[in-house]
Amino acid sequence: MEEKIENRTAEIVVIGLGYIGLPTAIMFATAGFNVIGYEIRREVVDKINSGEAHIVEPEIDELLQGVVGSGKLRATSDPEEIKDREVYIICVQTPLNGDKTPNLSYLESAVKTVAKAMRKGSLVVIESTVPPLTTVRMAKLIEEMTGFKAGEDFHMVHAPERVMPGRIFKELVYNSRIFGGITPESAELAEKLYRSFVKGQTFKTNSTVSEVVKLMENTFRDVNIALANEFAYLAHQYGIDVFEAIELANTHPRVRIHTPGIGVGGHCLPKDPHLLVWPAREDFGLIRLAREINDGMPLLAKDLLFEALKTVNLPPEKAVVAVLGLAYKGDSDDTRNSPAKAFIEAIEGDVGEVRTYDPFVGGTHGSVEEALNGADAVVIATDHSEFKSLDWERLGGLMRTRILIDGRHVVEEPPEGFVFKGIGRGEY
Ligand SMILES: NC(=O)c1ccc[n+]([C@@H]2O[C@H](COP(=O)([O-])OP(=O)(O)OC[C@H]3O[C@@H](n4cnc5c(N)ncnc54)[C@H](O)[C@@H]3O)[C@@H](O)[C@H]2O)c1
Known part of the structure; x- marks a missing residue:
């Protein structure tokens, strides 16, 4: 896996192509990885595959056209197409319910999609902002669904996003990043992966x-x-x-x-x-x-x-x-x-x-x-x-x-x- 990350042959799936997921997918594709974006909204998938961004952000249109044109990024709503990949990065929304409790249904559904698709050795990254202890809980969910052992058969990391809309492509590169692993090896692997485009400081x-x-x-x-x-x-x-x-x-x-x-x-x-x-x-x-x-x-x-x-x-x-x-x-x-x-x-x-x-x-x-x-x-x-x-x-x-x-x-x-x-x- 480390080698595949280093020579950029690891295949990356980004789950959820919104304000955070689409720019992240574009950055990994621009860094040379083959990236598949998995998104439940069909109209978003179609738009992205035709090289058109569905969000407003400086530079996004040129960058998206570049990576879709070169074949490095494509989007899909078909879970069959994301099977057996090395890396899964979850960027779905984590809003509040009406009573101000967290609505983690999008996250849980994304984690289940990943559990069904991943292979032994995969790295799963949660970029979404989540309540404390959620990553450990999601690792358990994957263990239950796959029979894999977290930290041994798969890696899992929380890598929060700190970008500000309007400056996303600059901040993705220059902001410092934190990689919270369920094991030190998981954090190390994620840091290596993100170093393919991050120039800011990184912490584990x-x-x-x-x-x-x-x-x-x-x-x-x-x-x-x-x-x-x-x-x-x-x-x-x-x-x-x-x-x-x-x-x-x-x-x-x-x-x-x-x-x-x-x-x-x-x-x-x-x-x-x-x-x-x-x-x-x-x-x-x-x-x-x-x-x-x-x-x-x-x-x-x-x-x-x-x-x-x-x-x-x-x-x-x-x-x-x-x-x-x-x-x-x-x-x-x-x-x-x-x-x-x-x-x-x-x-x-x-x-x-x-x-x-x-x-x-x-x-x-x-x-x-x-x-x-x-x-x-x-x-x-x-x-x-x-x-x-x-x-x-x-x-x-x-x-x-x-x-x-x-x-x-x-x-x-x-x-x-x-x-x-x-x-x-x-x-x-
Ligand atoms: N927007 C920001 O400025 C910002 C900054 C830092 C952190 N964050 C955090 O990042 C996360 C994502 O935020 P966002 O603004 O990109 O949200 P968003 O609503 O723009 O994007 C989420 C995307 O995920 C898709 N999705 C939902 N469930 C899915 C599933 N099960 N499978 C596949 N796709 C699915 C949605 O259709 C949507 O396109 C949130 O936790 C947020 O708190 C956002």
């Missing part, structure tokens, strides 16, 4: 440590954003601008306060803290509270909007509200767990009309001007570049009432003639 540990490391990283960010959001609440109480206060506090050599805002979205940050604490079955107050604070931020934006409406004596049910931004972060089309959507859900039914505009996602209106024409209030929910240089004097001329709520600290100076409120900025 056991699978439970690597699962916890990945989850701690995102929990660290979530809790720190919650702290910044709590500071924003306090700033409203004291009538100060939290962004000025944070900038000054961050001049301290050992302080780096995060950025408050209308909420935390995306596929990972809102779910990973839940995955971290779930197997412990105990109440971890700080982590849970941070989630609650961040989930509550769209409601603070709603309160700011309703306070502003009060100052102009406009009943909410008569107000036309334009929301700028639907994606969860600036210059992206990703709307997964977007706080903009949570904000819209919170005001819908209470206000007269909700309009939306997002340059990457679409919306009910095709431009800022169209969305603001005759509107009473505008709420900025995403920090897209386009929203940073808007001419508020001109746009104010289109509006029926001039209320501006900034949920993302996009507007530096409150524009003249507007009732302005921002998260963490001045009195409530």
